[in-house]
Amino acid sequence: MAKDDEPAFSASGSEGTPPVDPETAVGPDGRPLQAREPAQPAPEPRDETAGRVAEPVPAEAPAQPDAAEERQARQQVQQAEKGAEAGAIPSFEVTLRLRRYNPELDDAPHWEDYRVTVHSTDRLLDALHTIKWEQDGSLSFRRSCAHGVCGSDAMRINGKNRLACKTLLKDLNPDKPITVEPIQGLPVEKDLIVDMDPFFAAYREVMPFLITKGNEPTRERLQSQKQRERYDDTTKCILCAACTTSCPVFWGDGQYFGPASIVNAHRFIFDSRDEGADLRLEILNDKEGVWRCRTTFNCTEACPRGIEVTRAIQEVKRALLTRKV
Numbered sequence: 001m002a003k004d005d006e007p008a009f010s011a012s013g014s015e016g017t018p019p020v021d022p023e024t025a026v027g028p029d030g031r032p033l034q035a036r037e038p039a040q041p042a043p044e045p046r047d048e049t050a051g052r053v054a055e056p057v058p059a060e061a062p063a064q065p066d067a068a069e070e071r072q073a074r075q076q077v078q079q080a081e082k083g084a085e086a087g088a089i090p091s092f093e094v095t096l097r098l099r100r101y102n103p104e105l106d107d108a109p110h111w112e113d114y115r116v117t118v119h120s121t122d123r124l125l126d127a128l129h130t131i132k133w134e135q136d137g138s139l140s141f142r143r144s145c146a147h148g149v150c151g152s153d154a155m156r157i158n159g160k161n162r163l164a165c166k167t168l169l170k171d172l173n174p175d176k177p178i179t180v181e182p183i184q185g186l187p188v189e190k191d192l193i194v195d196m197d198p199f200f201a202a203y204r205e206v207m208p209f210l211i212t213k214g215n216e217p218t219r220e221r222l223q224s225q226k227q228r229e230r231y232d233d234t235t236k237c238i239l240c241a242a243c244t245t246s247c248p249v250f251w252g253d254g255q256y257f258g259p260a261s262i263v264n265a266h267r268f269i270f271d272s273r274d275e276g277a278d279l280r281l282e283i284l285n286d287k288e289g290v291w292r293c294r295t296t297f298n299c300t301e302a303c304p305r306g307i308e309v310t311r312a313i314q315e316v317k318r319a320l321l322t323r324k325v
Contacts, residue, residue: 089119094174096127098139099181100191109188113177118169124180125153125164141192148304151240155192156181161242161302183245185254199241202257206265206283211276221273231270234263234312236305243299243309255288259299259309262290266312270325277325281316290317 094116101109114135116127125143132139144150146165153164157180158172164180172178186194212221237260244250244258265284269277284290290313299309319325 089121091117091119092170092174093117094127094169094172095177096131097177097179098131098191099179100139101188102138102190111179118174120168120170122169123165124155124157124162124167124169124172124178127169128164128180139192140190149238151238151242151304154183154240154242154245154304156183156245161246163240163242163304166304183241185245185247185251186241196241198254199244199258199260200239202244202261203239203264206257206261206280207276208264208268210268210271210274211279212273213275223272227272230272231267233307234267236307237263237267238305239264240304242302242304243307246298246302248296248298249292249294253288253292256292257284257286257289259293259313262293262313262316263307263309266316269316269319277319278323281320281323284316285320290320293317 096114096116097111098114099109100106100112114131116130116135118127118130125146128139128141128143132141141153141155141164143153143165145152148163148166151163154161155164156162157164157167158178161183169178180192182188182192182194186196186198189195239260241260243263244260247256247259250256250258262284265280268274269280293310293313295310295314297310300307300311303309
């Protein structure tokens with residue numbers, strides 16, 4: 001034990017012990033002592049969540065479709081492509097053989113061929129438009145509504161009277177040339193246009209309007225459904241002249257009234273509100289009237305409205321014989 005009057009020293013250099021140089025001091029085993037690192041103070045407890053910036057969450061990679069999903073997607077695409085092909089309107093080429101005539105240049109009518117690409121939904125009128133707008137602007141023909149109502153585009157197509165706007169090209173045997181010419185029996189003005197004046201002159205002669213007597217009524221003229229049905233069929237006429245120009249009698253004798261005029265006379269002769277039936281019957285009793293009909297049914301077949309033309313003519317004949325309407 002050290003005496004009270006002797007200073008005490010320690011290896012740490014505290015009072016009473018001389019300081020030890022860690023570089024030169026050696027231990028009891030003769031090996032140098034290593035300098036000790038100063039003791040680190042204990043970390044103070046802290047809130048782990050306070051003041052901490054949230055670390056960004058890495059974005060997840062998009063899920064890759066497996067083989068089954070890829071196969072299903074390919075099948076859906078293929079089905080969609082097949083559906084588009086199935087829904088496509090097929091196209092084909094046709095040859096239109098048109099009877100052309102320009103009185104300023106031609107001495108006589110002649111035929112010209114045109115090759116046109118059309119679709120299965122196209123009418124003849126569409127093909128004529130394609131020729132006029134893209135190939136030959138000099139082509140002339142009549143048309144208006146293009147929906148079978150105005151009656152402007154009656155033509156002789158493959159030998160039969162039809163409306164160009166109602167005739168599907170696919171129904172005309174497109175493997176062969178389709179012939180188109182003006183309707184017969186009327187003077188040709190140019191190409192497919194004819195002079196309709198003789199046709200409308202005969203139409204006006206039968207007085208196609210309501211004829212009444214007495215004072216003007218104070219209310220509408222009433223009519224039952226049965227009375228209306230009596231002449232309903234002949235109200236459908238659109239004055240296209242397809243029936244009249246299909247009649248062989250009209251071809252040989254331009255004085256014949258023709259089926260269209262008789263049909264429109266029928267419409268008023270059998271109208272219960274009309275009072276001019278006797279007058280019209282006398283007009284049609286002429287030698288160029290109903291008695292010239294030979295009942296060939298060409299007119300009924302040619303009518304684009306489905307009117308039973310021959311039947312209407314026979315009913316007018318019967319009314320003349322019986323004087324009953």
